[in-house]
Amino acid sequence: MIRVEGLKKTYRHVHALDEVSFCVKPGELFAYLGPNGAGKTTTIRILTGLTRLSGGNAWLNGFHIERDSLRAKRQFGLVMQSINLDQELTLLENMDIHGRLYGMKKALRRIRIRELLGYVDLMSRKDTIVKRLSGGMKRRLMVARALMHSPKILFLDEPTVGLDPGIRRRIWGLIKQIQHSGTTIFLTTHYIEEAEFLADRVAFIDKGKIAALDTPAAFMARTGKWAIDLMQDGQMKSVYFKDRKEADTFVANHRGSYTLRRVNLEDAFLSLTGKKVKN
Numbered sequence: 045m046i047r048v049e050g051l052k053k054t055y056r057h058v059h060a061l062d063e064v065s066f067c068v069k070p071g072e073l074f075a076y077l078g079p080n081g082a083g084k085t086t087t088i089r090i091l092t093g094l095t096r097l098s099g100g101n102a103w104l105n106g107f108h109i110e111r112d113s114l115r116a117k118r119q120f121g122l123v124m125q126s127i128n129l130d131q132e133l134t135l136l137e138n139m140d141i142h143g144r145l146y147g148m149k150k151a152l153r154r155i156r157i158r159e160l161l162g163y164v165d166l167m168s169r170k171d172t173i174v175k176r177l178s179g180g181m182k183r184r185l186m187v188a189r190a191l192m193h194s195p196k197i198l199f200l201d202e203p204t205v206g207l208d209p210g211i212r213r214r215i216w217g218l219i220k221q222i223q224h225s226g227t228t229i230f231l232t233t234h235y236i237e238e239a240e241f242l243a244d245r246v247a248f249i250d251k252g253k254i255a256a257l258d259t260p261a262a263f264m265a266r267t268g269k270w271a272i273d274l275m276q277d278g279q280m281k282s283v284y285f286k287d288r289k290e291a292d293t294f295v296a297n298h299r300g301s302y303t304l305r306r307v308n309l310e311d312a313f314l315s316l317t318g319k320k321v322k323n
């Protein structure tokens with residue numbers, strides 16, 4: 045569905061992407077996780093034809109992004125990191141313009157708009173001017189708009205950034221629903237719990253390179269099942285154990301306070317790369 049081989053992007057002296065390769069399978073939810081400046085948006089901008097690649101190749105549903113760019117562009121919907129709705133127009137008008145851009149007939153546009161605004165729970169606001177919506181509502185509208193022309197692939201660039209935890213979970217539910225309807229999803233995030241909750245596979249990108257790529261479960265299994273957080277020489281430290289028995293033995297010999305908990309994806313990345321995802 046998405047095939048990327050040796051992708052490179054150089055801005056003057058900055059190697060924003062350096063030989064990035066991965067494949068996203070049909071119907072998969074693939075998370076691209078990394079800190080600020082890692083190269084997440086650059087990857088999406090290249091795959092969606094917003095910027096040119098400096099090297100390598102990529103295909104969307106078999107269409108090369110540069111040699112077959114028109115057909116490649118028909119394959120996806122895009123939700124950008126920054127809000128790019130027409131703030132002075134209504135929800136309905138924003139959706140309709142998008143449908144027209146994709147050459148959809150009026151009758152089909154009408155059906156799709158009702159369906160999608162219902163889907164993201166914004167039908168009752170259809171005649172509201174966009175600038176009067178909350179941040180979470182705007183995000184949901186952007187997702188609905190990207191789905192207007194029924195794309196097979198959906199690119200989501202940090203879809204929940206800046207939203208409160210309640211709205212974030214609601215958007216996660218929506219993303220899962222979209223995946224279950226058969227859409228392939230490429231999602232970037234710097235929220236590790238978002239990748240852990242949503243993704244079938246996670247690529248950890250840092251400084252333009254993929255540092256690790258696997259399923260969340262496999263990442264965590266490599267680290268262990270249990271973690272103990274404790275203070276050592278004035279520093280917070282986590283120790284990992286493959287089972288509860290090992291953790292209990294450690295605790296029995298440990299003096300001082302500690303917290304015992306299950307390993308999460310953050311631990312996996314920390315122990316794999318020695319880095320935190322968040323800056």
Ligand SMILES: Nc1ncnc2c1ncn2[C@@H]1O[C@H](COP(=O)(O)OP(=O)(O)OP(=O)(O)O)[C@@H](O)[C@H]1O
Pocket residue numbers: 055058059060078079080081082083084085086087125234
């Ligand atoms: N138009 C540009 N001109 C010059 N450098 C750029 C440009 N766009 C991106 N970069 C650089 O490329 C690198 C990757 O940027 P990118 O926007 O892809 O990161 P990101 O992973 O999306 O980060 P964030 O989490 O902050 O959105 C950064 O070093 C950035 O400064």
Ligand SMILES: [Mg+2]
Pocket residue numbers: 084085086125201
């Ligand atoms: Mg970005």
